[in-house]
Each structure stands twice: as structure tokens, then as C-alpha cells.
Amino acid sequence: MPCALRQAVFRAGPALLITAVFCCGLLLAGPVAAGDRVLRVLAWPGYADADVVRGFEARYQAKVEVTMVDSDEALWAQMHAKDTPPFDVLAANTAEIQRYTRADLLAPLDLASLPNTKRQLPRFQALSSIEGLTSAGQVYGIPFTYSSMGLIYDRKQIPVAPRSMLELWNPRYRGKVLDFNSAQHNFSFTALALGYAHPFQLDAAQMRVITQKLIALRRNLLTYYTLPEEATAFFIEHKVALMFGNYGTQQVELLRRAGADVGYVIPDEGVLAWLDCWAMTRSASDRTLALAWIDYMLEPEVSGLLPQRQGLANTLTAPVDNNANARIMWIGPVEDIQRREELWTRIVSGDRSERF
Structure with a gap:
């Protein structure tokens, strides 16, 4: 996130939402006719x-208002907010694109x-061939950037x-572990670490085991984080x-720029990975402008900034892959989002294990 960012922080249910206003021109580009x-x-x-954003505004003589989020839960909450104007385009992972499509929140793309x-x-x-991006022969998401969600270590x-990934529970690291604050990802990566074949579709018995495992992880935690800058x-x-490392290579890049001597590894049991895509909402008021934004984000000069600034891969150029043989699983829809979030809220709040 650029250093010229002013952040207004408020709560959106259990998730933290950040509305970003760039003093260098993102939302303060001058009066709008x-x-x-x-x-x-x-x-x-x-x-x-x-x-x-300024480049897009100048080309299309338009005003762009950007709201940034730090979790899938915050994204969903903001899309359902009643006190803000509706959004035109959004960036979300493939599992969320499928969820939004099923909820009739997205418009098909031309x-x-x-x-x-x-x-x-x-x-x-x-x-x-990418699960979640098409439905009934229509396209609802365009790939933009991606990363695995591995282990970052000092x-x-x-x-x-x-x-x-089970090293997160090693008692030698008590008080020296960071975890991302997300119900969906924590249950899934723990399931993968425990050897469950379907980490996104867990039965009741598996959920009980994983819940106790995540409660046990609290002994090692320094805290939970949301944004990559916060984790750094x-x-x-x-x-x-x-x-x-929920943000994967993006976090590695931030840490190294901050002077940390860190390594990044994909565990032997495999790793979750996210593929974020651009989509147009059904409530988009100017669909021509919304499509222009999505196409603009795929220009080499724009997508090329992802590896340069964020340490993330883009969909135009092949990255140097040192983990070609690793087991990587794109995150998928989970069995019961609400149940996971309810359990996670209790875990994070410190609820005792015997009460689950």
C-alpha cells in the first residue's frame, strides 16, 4: 500500500474494513462536474x-473511488452495506467469485x-477450466494476480x-507465531496440514478436530493480523x-524491503493458493466504464507493477517458479461459511476448549 495512504478504519461485523483515501490524488483529484x-x-x-488510478481517470475522464478491504469477510460485508453507494467492480478470489455469482451479485462479462x-x-x-469463473456458459471473473499461502520464517x-505447516504448533516458538485472522483459510490450511483430502469440505468430526487444533495454536501466537503491512x-x-503467509510472496517482499531476513517455503503436505480476479457487479451503473477498468488492469504497464511493487505474480508473464512440483490447491468454496465464522469468532475471542 503506498505510503501516501490515509486510512479510515471502522468495523464491518466481525471483520475489519479499510476505506482508503489517497491524499496524492486517488479520491481527492479535484471537484467532480x-x-x-x-x-x-x-x-x-x-x-x-x-x-x-490517475492514469485511468485521465484516459476515461472519470472519477474513481477505491475502497480497500483486508479479508474476504470484509469484502462480503461491504457488498451488503446499506449506507454506502453500490460498487461497480471488485477484486476477489475464485471461491468468492463463485459465491457472489450464486448470490446474483455479479454481472456476466463481455x-x-x-x-x-x-x-x-x-x-x-x-x-x-478455472473453477468458479463461469456459470451457465457465461464468464463472471477475469484472473488478475495470485500467490501461494506458505510459511514465512525468520x-x-x-x-x-x-x-x-504443523511447525506453527511447535512449542519452541511460543509467543513467536503470527496467524492471519480468517475463518475460512485457517480451517482449510489446518485440514491440509492434518492430511485431510478435502480441506474445503469438512464433515462434523473433522471440524471438531480442527477447532481444537486451532484453539491449541493460540498458545504459540503473538497475535492475529489482517493487512500485510500490519504483519510486517x-x-x-x-x-x-x-x-x-496469507498474502504469500507479497508479504515476503514487504518484509525484505523492511530489512527482515526471511525465507518462504511451501510445506511438504501442500499449500493453499488464491487467484484474485476482477468482476463487475450487477449494480454497476456504467458497465462500459466498469469493463474498461477490468481491461485497463490487464495492460502490461499496469499488471507489470504487481511483481515490481507487490512481489505478486500477474497473469501476463510466467514467474520464475522454484516450486514447480509442489502440491498447490486453489482455494474453493467451503462447506458452511457461517459455521466456520461462528467457530472462528469464539476461537479468536479466547473461548475455552471445553466449551466447544
Whole structure:
């Protein structure tokens, strides 16, 4: 997230939501004439930097308002907020795109209006092969960026790379572990670490085991984090040893720029990975402008900023892959979102294990 960001923070249910106002011009680009077009964007940090937004505004003579979120839960809450104008485009992972499509919140995309999709790598042009992006023959999401969600570790405290996500529970790291504050991902990565074949579709018995495991993880935790910048500050200030890297290589890049000597590893049991996509909401007031935004984000000069600034991969160029043989699972829809969130709220609040 650019250093010129002013953050207004408030609560959206159990999740933290951040509305971003860039003093260098993102939302303060000057008065808007009565006939100006306005595009409202819901995105993650690093996806809509101020200079990128200014370029779009100048080209299309439009005003862009960006709201940033720090979790899937916050994204969902903001899409259902009653006291704010509706959004036109959003960035979400494939599982969430499928969820939003089923909830009739998204509009199908006209690929003819998105010529830059032809610049994407073949695997990202094969939209029907990516679960969650198509429904009834129509496209609802366009891949934008992705990362695995591995282990980040301090090389000074852990000179040999850990081999399993279960190292988060190693008592030698008590008080030196960071975890991402998310119900869906915590249950899923723990299931994968325990060897469950279907970490997104857990039965009642598996949920009980994983719940107790996540309660036990609290003994090792320094705290939970939401944003990558927050995790970086905690990691350095409190000499963290291990962290579940929800933002993956983006966090590694931030930590190294901050001077931390960290390593990144995909555990032997495999790793979850997210593929974030752009989508247009059903409530988009100017669909031509919304499609122009999605196509603009796929221009080489814009997508090329992801690896340069964020340490993330884009869908136009193949990254150098040191984990070609690793087991990587794109996150998928879970069996019961509400149940996971209810349990997670109790876990985070410190509820005793015998009460579950």
C-alpha cells in the first residue's frame, strides 16, 4: 500500500474494513462536474495504486473511488452495506467469485470488450477450466494476480527451512507465531496440514478436530493480523519466528524491503493458493466504464507493477517458479461459511476448549 495512504478504519461485523483515501490524488483529484462518470472499486491493497488510478481517470475522464478491504469477510460485508453507494467492480478470489455469482451479485462479462485478455497466459485464458469463473456458459471473473499461502520464517531463528505447516504448533516458538485472522483459510490450511483430502469440505468430526487444533495454536501466537503491512510491523518489532503467509510472496517482499531476513517455503503436505480476479457487479451503473477498468488492469504497464511493487505474480508473464512440483490447491468454496465464522469468532475471542 503506498505510503501516501490515509486510512479510515471502522468495523464491518466481525471483520475489519479499510476505506482508503489517497491524499496524492486517488479520491481527492479535484471537484467532480455534474456530468462526470464515477467508478466505485472494491479491492485489496496494492491493486489500485494512486498513479494507476490517475492514469485511468485521465484516459476515461472519470472519477474513481477505491475502497480497500483486508479479508474476504470484509469484502462480503461491504457488498451488503446499506449506507454506502453500490460498487461497480471488485477484486476477489475464485471461491468468492463463485459465491457472489450464486448470490446474483455479479454481472456476466463481455469478453469482446476485454481485448487485453488475449495478452494473458494460456492457462488464464482457459476460463472454463478455472473453477468458479463461469456459470451457465457465461464468464463472471477475469484472473488478475495470485500467490501461494506458505510459511514465512525468520532465517536467524530458524536456519533450516521448516517442512510442514504443523511447525506453527511447535512449542519452541511460543509467543513467536503470527496467524492471519480468517475463518475460512485457517480451517482449510489446518485440514491440509492434518492430511485431510478435502480441506474445503469438512464433515462434523473433522471440524471438531480442527477447532481444537486451532484453539491449541493460540498458545504459540503473538497475535492475529489482517493487512500485510500490519504483519510486517509485528514480525520485526516482536522478533516473530514463523508466520502463516496469507498474502504469500507479497508479504515476503514487504518484509525484505523492511530489512527482515526471511525465507518462504511451501510445506511438504501442500499449500493453499488464491487467484484474485476482477468482476463487475450487477449494480454497476456504467458497465462500459466498469469493463474498461477490468481491461485497463490487464495492460502490461499496469499488471507489470504487481511483481515490481507487490512481489505478486500477474497473469501476463510466467514467474520464475522454484516450486514447480509442489502440491498447490486453489482455494474453493467451503462447506458452511457461517459455521466456520461462528467457530472462528469464539476461537479468536479466547473461548475455552471445553466449551466447544
